[in-house]
Amino acid sequence: MTAYRHVTFGEIRVSYTPALDGGGMGFGQAYVPFVREHLGPVDRLLEWCAGPGFIGFSLLAAGLCGTLDLADVNEDTEPAVRDTVRANGLDGRATAHVSDCFAQIPPELSWDLVVGNPPHVNSDDARTDYRRRHSPLIWQDSDWAIHRRFYRQVRDRLRPGGNVILQENHRFSSPDDFKGLIEESGLDHVGVFDCGPGLEDYYFLWSRLPDTGTGS
Structure with missing residues (x-):
């Protein structure tokens, strides 16, 4: 049995191991004030490249989503998320998926908001300390292949008015x-936004479904 560490967001205690921590409980917490200010609460939310779900669970704890799906290609993330769901009584509100982008997520699922802290490095870049401290699953996206796959697929998984905000x-x-x-x-490119004081290395990349309304 895995001996998990824990971090608490609001009333939700999240289970994790250091190997699954890609920064979501640090710089990833910039999502909470950003979503609160720019979007407000949404019904259905997906955290992509979720790891143990630091970002998604913090948004859920802050009342910024009704239900939460968490998806990651790393099979080790699923038992950690399930441990969090069980310990916090979140059955029916939070669900783990092991999936390469959307391939293994049930096709009927769609979301009002998709967030994520995907791999940030487009190479086997020796400059990054991620290379020494983490699995390439967390930091490496050669030729932006993962991002390309994500953007090809995400439009069909958004509900009307849906938004995508990735942290880069x-x-x-x-x-x-x-x-x-x-x-x-x-998708429409909404803009590039700072993540806040002390997080100058990071930025939010916001896109959304086009408004197809014809007006009056």
Whole structure:
């Protein structure tokens, strides 16, 4: 049995191991004030590349989503998420998925908001301390292949008015690296936003479904 560590957001105690921590309980917490200020509560939320769910569970604890799906390609994340769900009585409100992007997530599921702290490094880049401390599953996305797959698929998983907000790292990418992927996906590029004081390395990349209303 895995001996989990724990961190608490609001009234939710999240189970994790150091190997699953890609920064979500640190810089990832910038999501809470950002979503509160710019979107407010949503019904259905997905955290993509979720790890143990630091971002998603913090948004749930803050009352910023009604239900939460958490998806990661790493099979070790699922038992950690399930431990959190069980310990906090979140059955029916939070669900773990082991999935390569959306491939293994039930096709009927869709969301009002998709967030994520995906791999930030487009290479086997020796400059990053991630390389020494973490599995490549957490930090490496060569040729932005994971991002490309995500943006090709995410539009069909958004509910009307749905939004996508990913957290990226200025040290290893430029927003221009992703703007073409957003355009090709058919989403509207809303903008690039700072993550707040002390988090100057990081930025939010916001896109959303186009408004198809015809007006009056």
